[in-house]
Amino acid sequence: MMNCYTIPAKTQALAYKLDIGHQETRQKIVFTDQETQYLIDSQKTFGSIMDLMNLGFLPKVTQSRTLDKILSDIILKNEIQIVSVFCPSYKIGAGQIGYNNVIGNTTKNNINTLTKLYHLFSSAGCKINLTIYFSDLLIENLDELSDTDFRTSLDKNYRDLLDKSPKQFIIKKLSALNNLDNLIGERGSNIPIANIEEDKKQIVQGRNEIFYKNILNWQDDKIRDRTEALATNYPYIAQALNESYQEAYLYWSESAYERYLLMPNLNMDLLFPKKIS
Numbered sequence: 001m002m003n004c005y006t007i008p009a010k011t012q013a014l015a016y017k018l019d020i021g022h023q024e025t026r027q028k029i030v031f032t033d034q035e036t037q038y039l040i041d042s043q044k045t046f047g048s049i050m051d052l053m054n055l056g057f058l059p060k061v062t063q064s065r066t067l068d069k070i071l072s073d074i075i076l077k078n079e080i081q082i083v084s085v086f087c088p089s090y091k092i093g094a095g096q097i098g099y100n101n102v103i104g105n106t107t108k109n110n111i112n113t114l115t116k117l118y119h120l121f122s123s124a125g126c127k128i129n130l131t132i133y134f135s136d137l138l139i140e141n142l143d144e145l146s147d148t149d150f151r152t153s154l155d156k157n158y159r160d161l162l163d164k165s166p167k168q169f170i171i172k173k174l175s176a177l178n179n180l181d182n183l184i185g186e187r188g189s190n191i192p193i194a195n196i197e198e199d200k201k202q203i204v205q206g207r208n209e210i211f212y213k214n215i216l217n218w219q220d221d222k223i224r225d226r227t228e229a230l231a232t233n234y235p236y237i238a239q240a241l242n243e244s245y246q247e248a249y250l251y252w253s254e255s256a257y258e259r260y261l262l263m264p265n266l267n268m269d270l271l272f273p274k275k276i277s
Contacts (some may be wrong), residue, residue: 057272077125081248101156178240194235200261234262
């Protein structure tokens with residue numbers, strides 16, 4: 001027998017729950033040499049995935065469940081589903097509105113991280129399905145853009161995402177997910193379907209100011225209106241994801257991690273990547 005203590009105790013306990021190893025005494029689980037090496041390899045893959053993640057943002061009430069699910073999926077070689085919603089790349093600066101024709105650095109960094117995740121799960125023997133939804137709904141500055149050709153730039157941005165993503169990734173527009181095109185559309189719905197506490201909205205509002213005020217030069221009232229629009233419409237997106245995916249991970253691509261608070265009805269495990277400067 002190899003020394004079972006080369007495997008973290010939590011991994012040993014989880015492996016035993018998954019019918020790997022046998023309990024020699026009440027406090028000792030024993031594994032064969034083959035099982036030990038397999039669990040060591042699984043733990044290394046898990047560690048490499050954790051190196052890509054920002055664990056501090058995982059909700060405390062679900063953190064243990066999410067981490068156990070990732071490790072279990074690796075050990076059991078489960079089929080993995082990862083879904084992400086990507087924002088388009090905005091023109092930035094005072095007076096700038098609309099979208100760039102090409103993806104920006106944040107999108108490129110997310111593609112790189114998702115590619116690493118894809119290869120790590122694949123190397124562990126897991127089949128992985130990875131879907132990115134490009135957000136063509138709930139348009140920023142829609143009134144100001146109404147007399148412009150913004151949809152052409154938005155479509156070019158989407159095409160650039162298609163061109164620069166690995167061929168294994170499935171890329172779709174968010175408007176193609178369930179009935180979101182009709183439910184929220186480009187303008188967004190004004191009918192709430194979830195109750196979001198005011199303190200959570202304030203957290204998101206504070207984070208929104210970093211982007212909207214400092215980068216887009218928005219005024220406070222416009223930022224408040226946008227925060228309310230997000231709080232009303234994000235639950236629709238969460239509902240559509242719940243209906244389309246079971247046992248999937250939602251990879252949070254937005255720099256504003258705090259916005260996950262606007263999806264209290266989400267039933268998916270969250271993955272927050274480490275930010276790359």
